[in-house]
Amino acid sequence: MRHAFEAGTIVAIIAGGIGYFIVLRRSAFAAHALSHIGFAGAAGAVLLGVNPIAGLLVFTGAGGFAMATLGRKARNRDVQIGIVLAFMLGLGVLFISLYAGYATEAYSLLFGEILGISSGDVLITLVAALVLLGAIAVVYRPLLFTSLDEDVAEAKGVSLFWIGVVFMLLIAVATSMAVQVVGVLLIFALMVTPAAIAERLVRRPAPGIFLSMLIALFATWFGLFASFYLPYPVSFFITGATFAAYLFVRLLRIGGVRG
Amino acid sequence: MGLPPSRRMTLLSNNMDNIIAAKNLAGGYPSNAVWKDANFEIGRGEFVAVLGPNGAGKTTLFRMLLGLMQPLGGSLSVFGKVPLRGNPMIGYVPQRHPVDSDIGVEALELVRLGLDGNRWGIGMSQSRTDEALAALRTVDAEALAHRPLGALSGGELQRIFLAEALIGKPDLLLLDEPLANLDMRREANFVQLIDDVVRSRGTTVLLIAHNINPLLPVLDRVIYVANGRVTNGKPSEVLTSKSLTDLYGIPIEVLKDSRGRIAIIGMDEAPEHEHHIHE
Numbered sequence: 114m115r116h117a118f119e120a121g122t123i124v125a126i127i128a129g130g131i132g133y134f135i136v137l138r139r140s141a142f143a144a145h146a147l148s149h150i151g152f153a154g155a156a157g158a159v160l161l162g163v164n165p166i167a168g169l170l171v172f173t174g175a176g177g178f179a180m181a182t183l184g185r186k187a188r189n190r191d192v193q194i195g196i197v198l199a200f201m202l203g204l205g206v207l208f209i210s211l212y213a214g215y216a217t218e219a220y221s222l223l224f225g226e227i228l229g230i231s232s233g234d235v236l237i238t239l240v241a242a243l244v245l246l247g248a249i250a251v252v253y254r255p256l257l258f259t260s261l262d263e264d265v266a267e268a269k270g271v272s273l274f275w276i277g278v279v280f281m282l283l284i285a286v287a288t289s290m291a292v293q294v295v296g297v298l299l300i301f302a303l304m305v306t307p308a309a310i311a312e313r314l315v316r317r318p319a320p321g322i323f324l325s326m327l328i329a330l331f332a333t334w335f336g337l338f339a340s341f342y343l344p345y346p347v348s349f350f351i352t353g354a355t356f357a358a359y360l361f362v363r364l365l366r367i368g369g370v371r372g
Numbered sequence: 373m374g375l376p377p378s379r380r381m382t383l384l385s386n387n388m389d390n391i392i393a394a395k396n397l398a399g400g401y402p403s404n405a406v407w408k409d410a411n412f413e414i415g416r417g418e419f420v421a422v423l424g425p426n427g428a429g430k431t432t433l434f435r436m437l438l439g440l441m442q443p444l445g446g447s448l449s450v451f452g453k454v455p456l457r458g459n460p461m462i463g464y465v466p467q468r469h470p471v472d473s474d475i476g477v478e479a480l481e482l483v484r485l486g487l488d489g490n491r492w493g494i495g496m497s498q499s500r501t502d503e504a505l506a507a508l509r510t511v512d513a514e515a516l517a518h519r520p521l522g523a524l525s526g527g528e529l530q531r532i533f534l535a536e537a538l539i540g541k542p543d544l545l546l547l548d549e550p551l552a553n554l555d556m557r558r559e560a561n562f563v564q565l566i567d568d569v570v571r572s573r574g575t576t577v578l579l580i581a582h583n584i585n586p587l588l589p590v591l592d593r594v595i596y597v598a599n600g601r602v603t604n605g606k607p608s609e610v611l612t613s614k615s616l617t618d619l620y621g622i623p624i625e626v627l628k629d630s631r632g633r634i635a636i637i638g639m640d641e642a643p644e645h646e647h648h649i650h651e
Contacts, residue, residue, distance in 0.1 A: 254488065262482060267440065271489070
C-alpha cells in the first residue's frame, strides 16, 4: 500500500503535467495509441521474463519516435494510428497467451495493478519522473509556442520536427509509468481528463499545468483510499473521480472559453 | 499619423539602405518553379503591398524571406545577408485558419511567446509580461490580454497576432493576408493601425492582400506576382492597364472610380484574377 501510494503520487504528477500539453496539442489519440503499443511491449517483456516497464519504455519510445517522424500532422492520421493500435493490442494478446496463458498479467496491464507495485518499480518511476519534469522545464517555451502557433514558432527558428520527437518521447515515458497505476486502457483518466478540466478553469499555462497535476493527484489518492475500504478496483475509483470532476465543470458550465 | 506620401518618398531617397534585395530570383519547389526573374529592392520604412492571384507564389516569397525556403535561382538578401530562419529582426503574421474555438489559453501568453518562445526554459520573468502588455497597447488590444484565444473575433485575433509579431521590435514585418475576414470598416482601421506603428518605428512592411483599395492611402510600393513573373514599382506605375497586361500576358484593364479606388478586370474571367471595387 505504501508503494502504491508513492508510485501513484509520482505518476499522477507527471501524467497531469504532460497531459496539459497533450490536450493543448490535441494529441490525445496519439497518446492513447502509444499506451496500446506499450501493451505489446509489456506483454513481450513478461514473456521474456523481463520487467514489464522495460518493455513498455522500449515499445512506446519506438512508437513515439515513429509517430513523430511520420509527420507533425500525425494527429490527423487517426485511421493509420488506429490500425497500428489494433495490431499492437493483438500482438500483446498473443504474447500473453504464449506466457502460459496467465490472465492476471493481461488484466493488470490493461487495467492497472497499483497495489502490486514493488519498491524497485517506485524507484524507476521516481527517476523517470524527475527526468521527465526536467525535460518539460527545458522545452517548456518552444513546446508551448509550437502548440499554440506552429507557423510563427517555425519562422522563429523552433524545429517543429525535434520538438515533436521530444514531445512524443515524453508521452512515451509518462505512458509507461502511468500504465502501472491505471493500465493501458484507462490511461486517459490520468493523462487527459485532469488536463481537460484544468484547461477549462485556468487561462494561463503554468497554473493550468499545476492544477492538472493536482486533479490527477487527488483522483489517485481518492482511488487508493476508496479501494482500501471498499472491495472494488483502484482504477475504477480514479477514473470515476476524474470523470465526475469533468462532468461537474461541464454541467455547471464552470470555466471554458466563453465562461 | 505619419507623413504624406510625397514627403515619405523624399525621405526614402535620402536614406537608400536596402532592407531586401532580389536579383534574378526564382521561387517555388525544386520540381516546380512558381515564378522567376524577380528583381526588386525594398528600402527602410517602405510600406509594400504584395498582390496577385491565389497560388501565384506570394507566400512563397515570404517563406524565402524567412529562410524557410531556399531560392531556386538568383539571389535574395535580407538586411544584406542570406535569409536565415529565426531572424529576430523579422516579425511574421502567417495566413491563418481560425483558432480552435476551445483554446482557453489567454492572448497575453501568445504575445509573450512571440518575444522568446524559441528559447529554452520556462521564462517566468515579469519583464516578459510587461513587454507583452506594451505590445498589446501598441495595437489597442490591452483589454484583450486575459481573454481566451478561442473567444476572440477575427479582427481581435489579428491584433493579437500583430502584437505577437511586433513585440520583438522587428525592422521588417511580413503580414500574410491580415485583412482577410475583416469587414470594410475594420479593414481600414487595421491598415491605419499598421501604418501608425510602422511609420513611428521606421519598420518596413510587406503585406499580402487581395484587395488593394484599403491600402492605397498608405502604400509606397507594390510587388505584383502573377503568371510566373514578378513586377514591382510605385502603385501608380504597376497598377496600370499596360503594366498588368504585360505581366499577365492577357488583356487587363485597370479602372478607377471618382474616389481613386481601383478595379482590375481581366479578359480571362477566372474570379481570382479580379479585384473588385468595394462599396
